[in-house]
Amino acid sequence: MKAYHMSSIYRTRDDLRDCGTIPVENYETIAERLVITCKRHTDHRRRRKGGRAPQDLRTKYQESKAQKSYSKVLEDDPHIFIPFIIDISPRICESFDVSKFCETHIERQEIGFDEKTKSFLEETARRKGIDESLPFKKLMRFLFPLRTPRPITGAETQDHYAYYLAELTSIRNFFGDRIYEAVKTSATRIKENDLNPERTTTESVWTKIPRADNEDAIVHLDVGGAFELASDLFPQASQMVSSALSTHRFAPGSSALQADADLSEIPGALNEYDNAYFTLHGASDLAISSVFSQRVSTAIANSQLKYWEKQVLLLETTDCVTMKLWRSQPQHGVISLRIGFFMSTLMANSLYG
Known part of the structure; x- marks a missing residue:
């Protein structure tokens, strides 16, 4: 785990907190990495005769490693998840020590995203078919907590x-x-x-x-x-x-x-x-x-x-x-x-x- 990866994640976190929204240029990256996080990687389709191309296998391996890293960060601190997936690509996840990151990650701060961000995430999840997945629901629960008070009796x-x-x-x-x-x-x-x-x-x-x-x-x-x-x-x-x-x-x-x-x-x-x-x-x-x-x-x-x-x-x-x-x-x-x-x-x- 390189020090500049850590500083980049926190710099992105601070930028997002300052503006309260996700820049449009990050939409495609977030959509791609949300799918990696929330969709199962078990592939039930038949392989083509002769097997997959080496590049396909490489991509599949990177996505599998990325899913483990992204899921661990989401479990550890949902508020750092968006900055993390923006900066840490599936390729970087191959060599990134996510356990060490979670151990040393002590600056736990809420970002406070706006309604535009909420709409983008919900629409992306529906479009990609991950809106009912538990990881996505957990992310939304932490980023946009419902303010309705607990019912009394x-x-x-x-x-x-x-x-x-x-x-x-x-x-x-x-x-x-x-x-x-x-x-x-x-x-x-x-x-x-x-x-x-x-x-x-x-x-x-x-x-x-x-x-x-x-x-x-x-x-x-x-x-x-x-x-x-x-x-x-x-x-x-x-x-x-x-x-x-x-x-x-x-x-x-x-x-x-x-x-x-x-x-x-x-x-x-x-x-x-x-x-x-x-x-x-x-x-x-x-x-x-x-x-x-x-x-x-x-x-x-x-x-x-x-x-x-x-x-x-x-x-x-x-x-x-x-x-x-x-x-x-x-x-x-x-x-x-x-x-x-x-x-x-x-x-x-x-x-x-």
Whole structure:
């Protein structure tokens, strides 16, 4: 990686920030390199008899290397992506150390592009057939963030109706077998069973429905086997939790107090820390249907929060599912679901009769 490549990228970044738009003379270059970034390079077409010409193979190799470099820069800092693809051609990517660039790139600044640039990028993506690709959507989400505020709900305040004592059979019918089994082993349900084994209702599932129509409701599920559920719903966060707990569980001479101090510094998806539990955000969209029933998946998809997340292009994770995971053994937890108002009323009628 040459020093003049670095300085050229930052000079282009500064020029773009000063004018707030992409010069027309860069349009063709950006269009070509956006396609390289966003389109898959798997070629399903039959090769001509005799194979490709050496020049075709060379071009294909350069584009493959460029796609890896461009994708890594987009993942690392979307705001430097446009300056990067303007200055670093596929040919330069052959010898460019993109990993070193990402390590040394600390001047992370927003550019602030105008509507003309947004229109150019959207039109180019539609014309090239990459407007639905995840890399392009991510780029647009960062360059042109939607300013619509995150939807609020009375379920997060005191302005709601609260429902308790859910029927166990209805829990299975609405949430599915896996959640039903988890609820049966929750701390709350174990205590209820000890007091009255014949009891058919539980306080392990409680619901807050806002007084205002059409706002999202929130359902809380007290569950056992929480770490297994967390591993499916929050794979990245659960790996960090597991690693942290294992380190302190087996470290010689480590005390609970020392563990508390160190665990409080865990970054990333663990947005909150408490001596009693971890709070996990950003559940995997793909995992939701494997843990919850189709009715619950639909209720989540119909929430105002999920609709807003789609608007701001949060497409792979969702805060419609969060979890408090207890640190002590056995690891219990509380899953919170944010669901659409209409489905919440149907659910309440089923659970609380």
